Each structure stands twice: as C-alpha cells, then as structure tokens.
Amino acid sequence: MLVPCTGRVEEILVLKAFESGxxxxxxxxxxxxxCHYLVGNIQARRRVARVADILEKIGIGGQRVRxxxxxxxxxxxxxxxxxxxxxxxxxxxxxxxxxxxxxxKK
Amino acid sequence: xxxxxxxxxxxxxxxxxxxxxxxxAGCNGCVTVCRAGGEKEVQILASALRLAREAQGRPVEIRExxxxxxxxxxxxxxxxxxVGDYQxxxxxxxxxxxxxxxxxxxxxxxxxxxxxxxIGVTEKQxxxxxxxxxxxxxxxxxxxxxxxxxxxxxxxxxxxxGGSVEGHCEIDxxxxxxxxxxxxxxxxxxRLDLYExxxxxxxxKTSRDGGPRRIVREDLI
Amino acid sequence: xxxxxNLEKVLAAGHFAVTAECGxxxxxxxxxxxxxxxxxxxxxxxxxxxxxxxxxxxxxxIAGCLHLQAAGVEPLMQMVTRDRNRIALQSDLLGASSxxxxxxxxxxxxxxxxxxxxxxxxVHDIDSIQLLQLAKMLRDDxxxxxxxxxKGPPKFFIGCAANPFADPYEIRVSRLALKVAAGADFIxxxxxxxxxxxxxxxxxxxxxxxxxxxxxxAGVTPLKSxxxxxxxxxxxxxxxxxxxxxxxxxxxxxxxxAQKGIDMxxxxxxxxxxxxxxxxxxxxxIEWERKVPEIAKKSGLLPRPQV
Numbered sequence: 151m152l153v154p155c156t157g158r159v160e161e162i163l164v165l166k167a168f169e170s171g172x173x174x175x176x177x178x179x180x181x182x183x184x185c186h187y188l189v190g191n192i193q194a195r196r197r198v199a200r201v202a203d204i205l206e207k208i209g210i211g212g213q214r215v216r217x218x219x220x221x222x223x224x225x226x227x228x229x230x231x232x233x234x235x236x237x238x239x240x241x242x243x244x245x246x247x248x249x250x251x252x253x254x255k256k
Numbered sequence: 257x258x259x260x261x262x263x264x265x266x267x268x269x270x271x272x273x274x275x276x277x278x279x280x281a282g283c284n285g286c287v288t289v290c291r292a293g294g295e296k297e298v299q300i301l302a303s304a305l306r307l308a309r310e311a312q313g314r315p316v317e318i319r320e321x322x323x324x325x326x327x328x329x330x331x332x333x334x335x336x337x338x339v340g341d342y343q344x345x346x347x348x349x350x351x352x353x354x355x356x357x358x359x360x361x362x363x364x365x366x367x368x369x370x371x372x373x374x375i376g377v378t379e380k381q382x383x384x385x386x387x388x389x390x391x392x393x394x395x396x397x398x399x400x401x402x403x404x405x406x407x408x409x410x411x412x413x414x415x416x417x418g419g420s421v422e423g424h425c426e427i428d429x430x431x432x433x434x435x436x437x438x439x440x441x442x443x444x445x446x447r448l449d450l451y452e453x454x455x456x457x458x459x460x461k462t463s464r465d466g467g468p469r470r471i472v473r474e475d476l477i
Numbered sequence: 478x479x480x481x482x483n484l485e486k487v488l489a490a491g492h493f494a495v496t497a498e499c500g501x502x503x504x505x506x507x508x509x510x511x512x513x514x515x516x517x518x519x520x521x522x523x524x525x526x527x528x529x530x531x532x533x534x535x536x537x538x539i540a541g542c543l544h545l546q547a548a549g550v551e552p553l554m555q556m557v558t559r560d561r562n563r564i565a566l567q568s569d570l571l572g573a574s575s576x577x578x579x580x581x582x583x584x585x586x587x588x589x590x591x592x593x594x595x596x597x598x599x600v601h602d603i604d605s606i607q608l609l610q611l612a613k614m615l616r617d618d619x620x621x622x623x624x625x626x627x628k629g630p631p632k633f634f635i636g637c638a639a640n641p642f643a644d645p646y647e648i649r650v651s652r653l654a655l656k657v658a659a660g661a662d663f664i665x666x667x668x669x670x671x672x673x674x675x676x677x678x679x680x681x682x683x684x685x686x687x688x689x690x691x692x693x694x695a696g697v698t699p700l701k702s703x704x705x706x707x708x709x710x711x712x713x714x715x716x717x718x719x720x721x722x723x724x725x726x727x728x729x730x731x732x733x734x735a736q737k738g739i740d741m742x743x744x745x746x747x748x749x750x751x752x753x754x755x756x757x758x759x760x761x762x763i764e765w766e767r768k769v770p771e772i773a774k775k776s777g778l779l780p781r782p783q784v
Contacts, residue, residue, distance in 0.1 A: 160296065165303035204300070207265050208308035246311035409588050410559070410599065414606040414655050416648075417585050418640030418667055419714035426714035427590040439648055452651050454658055457563065457603045457611070457622065 156180070156217075157190020164201045164215055171248055174214045174239030178231065181219050191219060210246055214239065257286035257377075258350040259384040260293060260370040268301070268346060269308055271367040275343040276314065280305070280369070281335070281357065282322035283349035290384055292370045293348035295322040301348060301369060326353025332360045339364055392462025392469065398450055400441030405458075407434025413455040479616065479662060482579040483551045484523035485634040486784040487757075488663065488692045493750060494757025495778050496553060496665065496694060497769045498525040499545065501536035507544050510536070514548035516766040520773045522781055523551040523580050525665070525759070529560065532592025539569060542578045553636075554578050557586025562602035563611065567621065570612055574631030581633040582665060583608040606659045609637050613660035635660065639693075640667035641678040642717035650681045657690045664691050665759040668698035671717040672748055679752050688754025695749040698761045699768060700738035703727035739768055739775075746776040 153159055156179035167175045177198050179191035198217040206212030216238070218231045244252075272278060280302045288294030302318040309316040319342060323331040326349035339345065339361045347354040348369035358366040374386035389406045396403060405411045409427050415435030419426025423436045442448050460466065478485060487494050497517045502509040517524045526541035535541075542552030554573050556566065570581070585605040589597045603611065612635050614620060619630040637656050641649055656664065669675045675695070682688050700706045703726045710718040722741070729737045742760070749755050758778070762768050773779050 162296065162299040162303060165300060165307065168307055169303055204265060204304050205307075208269070208304055209311050210307055247307060250310055250313050409590075410585050410604070411601045412585060412604040414604055414652070416643065416645075416652075417605075418638065418643045419588070420644050421714050422644055425588075427588045433644070436645055439645055448648075448651075451648060452654060454606065454610070454655060457607045460602065 155185065155187050155190035156194035157185070157187050159194050159197065161197050161201050161204075164198070165204070168205070168210060168214070168245060168247065171245075171251070172214075173245045173248060174216075174235060174242065176216050176218055176231070176235040178218045178220065178228065181221050184221065211242060213242055214245060257289050257375070258352075259290045259373045259376045259386075260287050260348075260350050261373055262292055262297070262301070262348070262370050263368065265301075265304055265308070268367070268369050269305065272305065272309075272316065272344065272346065275316070275365075276309075277317045277341070277343050278305075279319045279321060279335070279339065279342045279345040281326065281345050281347045281349070282320075283324075283326040283347075283353050284322055285325045285327070285349070285353075287349055287353075287370065288322075290378070293350070293353075297348055298322050301346070305346075323349075323353075326350075327356055329356075329360070332356055335361070389463070391458075391460070392466075393459065395455075398453075398455075399438045400445060400447065400450075402434060402437045402441055404434055404438065407432070407437060409434075413458060480579040480632040480634040482523065482632075482634045483784065484553065484580050485662070487522045487782055490782065490784050492522075492782045492784070493778070494692065494694060495521045495773060495781065496523050496525060496757065496759045497521045497766065498527060498759070498761045498763070499541065499766055500527045500530060500764065501538065501541035503533070503535050505536065510541055510544035511548055513766045514545050514550050516769050517545075518548060518550050519781060520770050520779060521550070521760070522757075523553040525553045525555055525582060525761075528555040528557045528584070528586065529592075530555075530587065532559070532587050532589040532594065532597075534592070534594065539573050539576070539578065542573065543576060546577060551580065552578050553580035553582060555582045555584060556608065557584045558601055558603055558605055558608050559586030559589060560597075560600055562600055563622070566603070566608060567611065567615065570615060570631050570633070571627075574633060575629075579632050579634060581612055581635050583612065583635065583637045605637055606655055609635055609656065609659045609661055617660075634662050636663035636665060637661050638667065639664045640715045641669070641675055642667060642671060643715035649678060650685060650687070653682060653687055654685060657687050661691050663756075664693045666693065666696040667715060668696045668761060669745065669749065670722045671719050672745060674717060675749075676752055679754050683754050688756075692756040693754055694757040694759040695746075695752070695755045696759045696761060697742050697745050697749070697772075698763060699742035699765065699772060700726055700734075701765060702731070702734045702738070705738075739772060742772050743775040746772070746778070750776075 164175050179194050185191045195217050202212035202215050220227045280298050282293050282298035298320045302320045325331050344365040346367045346369045347357050351372040354366050354368045375388040376384045376386045379385050391405050408415050409425050416433050420433040425431040425433045499513040526538045528538040529535055538554050542554050545552045583605045612633050615627050615631050619627045639653050706718055706723045709716050726734050726737050746758050
C-alpha cells in the first residue's frame, strides 16, 4: 500500500499488519521538523504510541512497533535501523498471534 | 456534541468474553467528531479485539459497521437484516445510541464500548469540555452566555462561592470558576446589573429530576 | 424579635456579639461535644455547629446543636445545601426549630471533592442564598414555596457567610448585597488575617449602607503555628493570609507560636471592634475551642451580656 507520508499511516494500518502475521512493525518517517506536509511524522509518532499502547494492553506487546526518523538520503542509516529492528523483534520472538496460528509444538 | 471516551480495552474484552461472533457498531454523529466512536475507531477496536482474542486462542469474528446515526430509527433499522447472525453488538455510540440499538434488536445483547461523557465542545485537538447539563430551562441570557448549572461545580445561582480563587474553582486549579467567567462576561457586556438580581429556586422538573424526558412536537407529527 | 434567640437579643440590644464554632465529632459519642461546650459556655452568645465541614462525615449539625443546648450553650445551626434537597432542608428546618434551635447559618458547603466521600452525588438543589430566602419565607410568611401554610412556622435568626477575600473582589460587596436582599439577619465572615483589605471591604459595605441592614460578625481564627498559617494560605481556597502575618508568628520560637497566635487573634479582634459596621466577632478556634475563653477575656468581651 502506497502512502505519501507517515502522516497517512493510520493506527488500523499498523494493527492490520499484526493481524496479517507481522511480528513487528517499524514506521520510518522523515526527520521531525522536515515533514513535507508539516506534521505528518509527528502525527505518525503519536499514532505509533497509541498502537503500542493497545498492543501492550491486549497482550501482543507494545515493543513490537517502533517509529524511526531519517532523511531520504540516509540509506546507510536506514539499513542500520532495519537491522536494529530485526534484531529487536527477533529478541522478542514471534508474536503471540503467530504462536497460536502455528499451533502446539509437535 | 455529545462527547464520549473509549472504555479500556480490557473492559470491552471482558464484556465480549462469552461471544465469538460480533458486530462492532460506530456512529457518524457526535462520537465521530470527538474521535471515540466513528469508523476509524470501529476499525481499531475490531482489530484490537481480534488480535487479543486470537492471541488467547479464541478467535472472534467481527463485522464492522458505522451507522449514519444510532439515534435515528431509519439508520438503526439498516442493521436488521444481519443483526440476528451475530451473538452481540458492541456499540461505540453514545449511551443513547447503545440503548436505541438495544430497543430495536431485543434479542441481541448490546455492549457499550465507550463511556458517554457530556454535552460539550472541542477546546482543541484532543481536548473537550462540558458546556450543557440539559436542565431543560435555559438561563444563558441572564448569565452572560455561561451556564451556572454546568460551569459552577455547585451549580450555584448566586455565585461565586468563597472557594473561587484567581479565576479557578476550589475543586481543581484546572477548572475555571464558572461564576468568574459569568462575571467577566457580564462586565464585558456592560450587564453587571444582571448579577445583583435574586434568582428564585430553580425548578428541576425540566431536568432529569422530573423523570425521563421527552419532547413532542405536534406540528411535526 | 424574629426568632427570639439570645444572639438576636444581644445584637438588638446593641451589644458587640460573640460567636464561636464547635465541630461535631466523627462518631456517635456525644462526649467530645460536651467537652467542647465547656469552653464556650458563658463566653459566647451563640455557638455555631458545623454541618459536615470540608465534606467529611460528622455527627449531624442538629444533634450537635442539641448537645450544646443541653450543656447550656445557645446553638447556631449551620446548614449546607450540598447534601440535602429542598425537601430535606425544609424538613430539617422545621425539626430544628421544634427542638429549640433558633439560629441558622445558610451555606453552600465545601465541594464533596474535598472529603472522604468524593464519589457522593452533589445535590445543590438550591444555593445558600435561596436557602436563606426559603427559611425566611417559612418564618415570615408561614408558607411553603408551594404557597401552602406552615402549621407552626419555624423561628430562626438567619445568617449566612461572606468571604471578603475570595475572587473576584469587585463583586464581593454586590454578593453581600444579594444576601442582605435575600433577608440575612446576620453575616459571619471568613477568617480575617488581611485587616487592611477587610477595612477597605467594610468601607465599600458602608458606602452601600449594608452594615445597617444586617449584623456583620467578623471572623477570627487563631493560628496555632507558622506551619498552620502556611498550610492554610496554600490549601484553603479563598483564605488571604498576608506574608507579614506569617512572618510575625514565624519570628517567635516554635513553642511560643501558639501563644503568639492567640495574642495576634486578640489584637485582630480589638482592631475589628473599631471598624464601623462590625457588630460582633466570630471566633473559629478550629479544634482549639479551649482557647475561646482566653481570647474572649483578653479581648475584653467578657462577661457576656444577659439579655
């Protein structure tokens, strides 16, 4: 799904990712203060916080969603953040949803 | 508008505990504006409930609907064709909406997904405050357009009480003193003369105290 | 005479009146009330009995009044509109008068948010000024608000409170005028520590002639310590304690502060007596009733007139 800005990443989009089996979601926006739409990335941060709160309360884990900020030219940083997130989620293990879907260990 | 606020998700989860096929019903009226019960909130709540229940190993099927208004029969009736296929409805409309659905669909349990707060206004994004208690006998013309029943913590008709300090109410520094507001406004209007009038005891008959109310307009029937 | 209470007679005879205050206990034991009564007996013209002050549940004001009465002290019943609707208020007015309670102070009451039962419903069917009007109607017209006759009207000398220091100051005198227009026979003021401000207030009161239409009793509360002064300044809404007052009591060693507080209260009373339009003093020695005799004596208020 294409969005022009993290400001268009609504809570439901992130939650749907978890329903679709994601173990973690990273939302990567522009640097704060550099939003082409003024406050899109600030809104995204708030929404990510809301989703984290919901995930925490329903037992999925609020740590599974994170917001990162970087500028379009920072490919190296992006890779570093992606690696960091991957390690972070790997540390958390599979989402409880995926544990259930996989069924009991044989 | 009527301002509401989401119930804690844990509370909604405990309400839906016995069910595995539900409707989550929003309303495009007031609760959409105050971001408590519109289409977006329906999506978020439904998704969160699905995730939570699946993680518990008891998945739940949810139909998401948002009515134009839950307080008008025409819109409520739109649910009739399918409501019987579900075990319960979580309504995130105001208390009126929840009850109206319950009245229309007598065999379906109705569960409130939000707490209805008050009749109020948007102060700014994310902040609402109360303005009207629906007492049924408006006196705003006497009080500078500021309601003593709602804005004074004691609903005084001859305020402010001795607890008014620097414009705030004795109960909380965050609460403006309603009577300070009234006096400031009367002063701005050049109508402080209205302040020094004795007001008779209010009849609360027109308020909820007179029992559940109804308004009948013969000219419209 | 409207009610024939001792307080009414003392004021009518032109004496400088003295009232005090006894808070009922948080329990059903009458003993604390009896003990307090000893300190006020013969030292005041009437003694207020508070009505669940600060929204904390206590023995009822009516019962407290009866305990004082039994001990030979004339009671002054405080009644707040926070907890009772007009039906209960009127009923209690009839009951109190039937029991020989003939002084009444009408108040709205501290908001229940302050007390132990902050979850309670907030009644406020009528406000303090409307209660005053209601009591006056029962007494003078012998009629209920419905217009029906009161069989044996209650007799009350009716007062209410005034806080000269609450905000906004500009309507403080107007609000007093409302109370006078509603029929207040007397006024008891909030504790006065800022005497300059009170004197300015009284000037405004006199300019409107209100002091001639009601008997103003100036409120005085002795400070027990500098700590109490600071606490009250910070935590009691509408309480004006100038820094100068706090400095004076803080200037003496801790063990002498209580005495200093008494002396300052006496000093305030002597000064208030000189203010034109002040017809008496209301000594609120909160949980310190035993100091009332000393304060009254040192202020030259004893013996109380027999009228």
